[in-house]
Amino acid sequence: MAQAVEQKTEAAALTSPLVVNNIEVIYDHVILVLKGVSLEVPEGGIVALLGANGAGKTTTLKAISNLLGAERGEVTKGEILFRGERVDSLTPNELVKRGVIQVMEGRHCFEHLTVEDNLMTGSYTRRDGAAAVAESLEKVYHYFPRLKERRTSQAGYTSGGEQQMTAIGRALMANPNTILLDEPSMGLAPQLVEEIFEIVKALNEKEGVSILLAEQNTMIALKYADYGYILENGRVVMDGDAAGLRENPDVKEFYLGLAGEGRKSFRDVKHYRRRKRWL
Amino acid sequence: MEFLESILVTPFIEIWESPYYFIELVLVGLSTGVLYSLVALGFVLIFKASGMFNFAQGAMVLFAALTLVGLMEHGLPLWAALILSVATMVGLAFLVERFMLRHLVNQEGLILFMATIGLNFILEGTGQLMWGSDVKRLEIGIPDQPFDILGGKVLLNTFDVTAAFIGALLVITLAVFFQKTPMGRALRAVADDHQAALSVGIPLKTIWIAVWTIAGIVALVAGIVWGAKSGVQFSLSLIALKALPVLILGGFTSVPGAIVGGLIIGVGEKVAEGFWGPALGGAIENWFAYMLALAFLVFRPQGLFGEKIIERV
Ligand SMILES: Nc1ncnc2c1ncn2[C@@H]1O[C@H](COP(=O)(O)OP(=O)(O)OP(=O)(O)O)[C@@H](O)[C@H]1O
Ligand SMILES: [Mg+2]
Numbered sequence: 001m002a003q004a005v006e007q008k009t010e011a012a013a014l015t016s017p018l019v020v021n022n023i024e025v026i027y028d029h030v031i032l033v034l035k036g037v038s039l040e041v042p043e044g045g046i047v048a049l050l051g052a053n054g055a056g057k058t059t060t061l062k063a064i065s066n067l068l069g070a071e072r073g074e075v076t077k078g079e080i081l082f083r084g085e086r087v088d089s090l091t092p093n094e095l096v097k098r099g100v101i102q103v104m105e106g107r108h109c110f111e112h113l114t115v116e117d118n119l120m121t122g123s124y125t126r127r128d129g130a131a132a133v134a135e136s137l138e139k140v141y142h143y144f145p146r147l148k149e150r151r152t153s154q155a156g157y158t159s160g161g162e163q164q165m166t167a168i169g170r171a172l173m174a175n176p177n178t179i180l181l182d183e184p185s186m187g188l189a190p191q192l193v194e195e196i197f198e199i200v201k202a203l204n205e206k207e208g209v210s211i212l213l214a215e216q217n218t219m220i221a222l223k224y225a226d227y228g229y230i231l232e233n234g235r236v237v238m239d240g241d242a243a244g245l246r247e248n249p250d251v252k253e254f255y256l257g258l259a260g261e262g263r264k265s266f267r268d269v270k271h272y273r274r275r276k277r278w279l
Numbered sequence: 280m281e282f283l284e285s286i287l288v289t290p291f292i293e294i295w296e297s298p299y300y301f302i303e304l305v306l307v308g309l310s311t312g313v314l315y316s317l318v319a320l321g322f323v324l325i326f327k328a329s330g331m332f333n334f335a336q337g338a339m340v341l342f343a344a345l346t347l348v349g350l351m352e353h354g355l356p357l358w359a360a361l362i363l364s365v366a367t368m369v370g371l372a373f374l375v376e377r378f379m380l381r382h383l384v385n386q387e388g389l390i391l392f393m394a395t396i397g398l399n400f401i402l403e404g405t406g407q408l409m410w411g412s413d414v415k416r417l418e419i420g421i422p423d424q425p426f427d428i429l430g431g432k433v434l435l436n437t438f439d440v441t442a443a444f445i446g447a448l449l450v451i452t453l454a455v456f457f458q459k460t461p462m463g464r465a466l467r468a469v470a471d472d473h474q475a476a477l478s479v480g481i482p483l484k485t486i487w488i489a490v491w492t493i494a495g496i497v498a499l500v501a502g503i504v505w506g507a508k509s510g511v512q513f514s515l516s517l518i519a520l521k522a523l524p525v526l527i528l529g530g531f532t533s534v535p536g537a538i539v540g541g542l543i544i545g546v547g548e549k550v551a552e553g554f555w556g557p558a559l560g561g562a563i564e565n566w567f568a569y570m571l572a573l574a575f576l577v578f579r580p581q582g583l584f585g586e587k588i589i590e591r592v
Contacts, residue, residue: 067478072385096480108475110468121468124461125480170479 016040017210018064018100018178023078023232025059025068033059035234036078036276039212041178046204046211048221048242050255051231057214058105058230061180064212065102066092082178096125099177105186105214107167111156115147116165118155122173133173143199161192167194172203179203180211183269185217193217197224216253222246282558290554299432304549310439312545313446317501317524318518319537320453321494326531327470328490329380331391337519338402339495343368344502344511348417349410357419368495376487384483403516414512419503442504449500450538453493457534462489470532523570531584539583544568 018041025034034056041047049057062068063075066087080087082100090098101122110118119140123133141148144165151156155166164184171179181200185193201224203209215221222228222242230238230251238251245251291458294301318336323422325333346367350360379394423438457463469476469486479482525544529536548567576583 046332065478067474070385070474070477091482092477093480093482101480102478104475108472108478110471110475112471113464113467117464119466120461121476121481122466122479124465174480 009018016042017083018212020060020064020083021079021081023060023063023080024076025056025063025073026076027071027073028231029072029074033073033234034063037231037234037236038078039229039236041210041212042227044204044208044210044221045227046201046213046225048218048225048228049212049214049231050216050218050221050228055231056234057216057231058182059234061102061212061214065100065180066090066095067102067205083215085267093125096176099175100180101171101174101178102174102180103167103171103182103184107160109155109158109163109166109170110152113155114152115155115158115162115166116151119147119169119173122170128133128175136173136175140172143172143203144169161188161196164188164196165199168200172209176209178212180212180214182214183216184213184247185220193220200224218251285558286555289558293554299429299552301313301550302429303433303435304553305546306433306435307439308546308549309542310443310446310545311549312542313443314501314504314518314541315444315521315525315545316450316479316538316541318522319529319541320450320534321497321501322519322522322526323529323531323534323537324490324497325494325508328466328486329391330388331395332388333404333494334392334395335399336494336498336522337500337516338399338406339368339371340502340505340518341511341513341516342371342402342406343495343499344417344515345406345410345415346504347499347503348506351417352410354414364499365496368499369492371495372488372491375491376484380487381484403513407513412513414510415506417503417506417511419507421507438508439588442508445500445504449497453497454534454538466490479589508591521568524568526582527572527575528582530584533582533584534580536584544571547571 020037020039022036022038023034024032024036026032033231037060038057039047040050049060051057059073060069062071062073064080064082064087068074075088082090082095082098085098086150087095087100095101110121113121119137120133123136124149126133141151147165147169148164149170150162155163158166167182168179168181184196184200188196197220200213205210213221213225222245225242228242228245230241231237238245238248240248284304310318318340321336321339322333324329325336343364347360347364350363351357355363375398379398380450383391383394421438421441423436425434425436427434465476465481466486466489468479468481469483473483501518502511502515505518521544522541525539525540528543529538529540544567548564552561552564553566
């Protein structure tokens with residue numbers, strides 16, 4: 001059994017650049033938040049990490065990008081590998097240089113900097129010359145034409161949607177191969193959410209960027225992702241192809257809010273039990 | 280009544296009647312003001328990048344000047360002493376990062392402030408321990424000769440003008456560095472949101488070292504100019520006290536604010552001394568800055584240029 005697991009992770013390491021292997025995360029030395037999370041992001045894939053408030057999505061992403069330290073969090077068990085290298089031995093700076101970058105929940109734009117300066121901060125780690133950076137900037141403006149119009153505005157005074165675009169564009173400026181995207185839909189109108197996801201999909205297809213997407217909005221996430229993991233209380237309770245998850249009756253009921261017929265029937269009770277078991 | 284007239288009316292009539300004296304005071308004021316701006320800039324940079332009010336800024340001025348003088352007393356030529364002093368301030372920045380900042384990540388502002396009080400005493404102590412505590416003359420070869428402009432009506436002094444020029448050059452260099460270079464942009468990013476800066480790969484360690492290095496060099500230049508004027512002695516560290524009203528005037532987070540605030544206070548105190556001094560019994564220069572700061576605290580606490588806190592929902 002243990003051998004089988006080992007083989008599985010080894011095989012995964014061969015195919016998937018990013019592998020999270022059974023990690024446990026503790027905040028402030030006492031608050032146990034992740035209790036054994038495993039997942040992998042294959043080259044060029046879009047993987048959704050789903051779950052309710054406080055399930056541990058953000059914590060998982062920060063564990064990968066090694067930003068937990070700044071929040072007194074610590075990975076106490078398991079390991080996270082990026083192309084075979086343990087991420088806990090790398091600083092966020094080194095991870096960004098290797099192409100792994102996080103777009104934080106709540107956008108976190110530099111408010112007093114212009115939109116263009118915000119984007120340019122993303123190129124801090126690059127050493128491939130001003131011309132290449134300028135090319136990336138043009139590419140960002142190509143994907144987000146709205147940002148080009150707003151390039152000289154102070155980011156703090158742009159709209160929520162524009163700030164989300166700025167945050168994603170800023171990450172793109174690092175020339176990443178893997179983006180950890182934390183709740184891009186937060187607080188945005190449905191139409192804008194759609195627009196942003198379309199762009200993310202295009203980036204994934206045309207630029208070959210792998211994406212690990214943390215979302216509460218299960219519906220939209222499963223529409224664009226290839227694969228999904230469902231997180232509850234710090235554990236992965238279900239995973240599978242996005243299409244399969246979309247059709248799964250439990251997911252439908254608990255995450256998509258689509259109740260099947262006969263809510264009050266025996267089925268309901270069964271689901272409730274199953275859910276209880278996850279918890 | 281007469282008194283009111285002597286402070287509300289007479290000085291303005293005098294300014295009107297003797298415009299050249301006024302111009303002279305403004306120019307002299309600008310030349311001291313540039314130095315106030317410099318010291319205040321050191322504060323602002325550190326405050327922005329690490330949220331830390333650096334109580335030790337004045338001690339850094341003293342420490343830097345003492346190092347320079349000490350090295351020159353050991354027979355080094357000015358240029359060599361200057362290079363070594365800059366190296367010392369860079370070294371200090373590394374030490375501060377290694378032994379202080381690194382251990383204080385995520386701490387409260389008050390704790391950071393107390394740490395800088397500790398640093399203040401360490402710097403004052405080691406500076407005087409190494410180089411002694413007597414007043415030292417600093418001879419850097421700037422001539423100190425009066426000269427006049429505008430047909431002999433305005434009297435200036437080569438030292439003040441040179442000092443102002445050096446200060447202005449440094450201020451402009453810093454402003455350009457801050458606004459136009461990748462490192463400057465990274466500094467501003469860290470000042471805005473250090474978590475987000477970390478997430479795009481900006482290493483805080485490098486930024487802190489850069490900021491403290493700049494603050495150290497600013498302190499060195501201020502120490503040199505002031506020290507050459509009035510001797511290198513303990514009271515140099517009190518320059519920092521003048522930076523406080525400048526910061527209140529300009530806003531703690533604003534680079535242009537520090538520059539303009541310093542100039543306003545420099546000019547203000549000279550003009551006040553010249554025209555209001557007689558009516559108020561002189562020595563206005565000593566308290567003018569604090570009065571002005573007090574007025575600002577009451578009427579415009581965010582300062583002239585304090586950054587607006589952007590709030591959006
Ligand atoms: N810095 C911290 N210190 C202590 N506990 C924390 C910290 N950050 C998060 N937690 C706790 O960890 C749990 C998981 O939080 P996390 O932010 O990872 O959830 P999430 O799935 O991203 O939720 P949301 O959808 O609300 O963003 C929560 O119970 C939260 O209270
Ligand atoms: Mg979250």
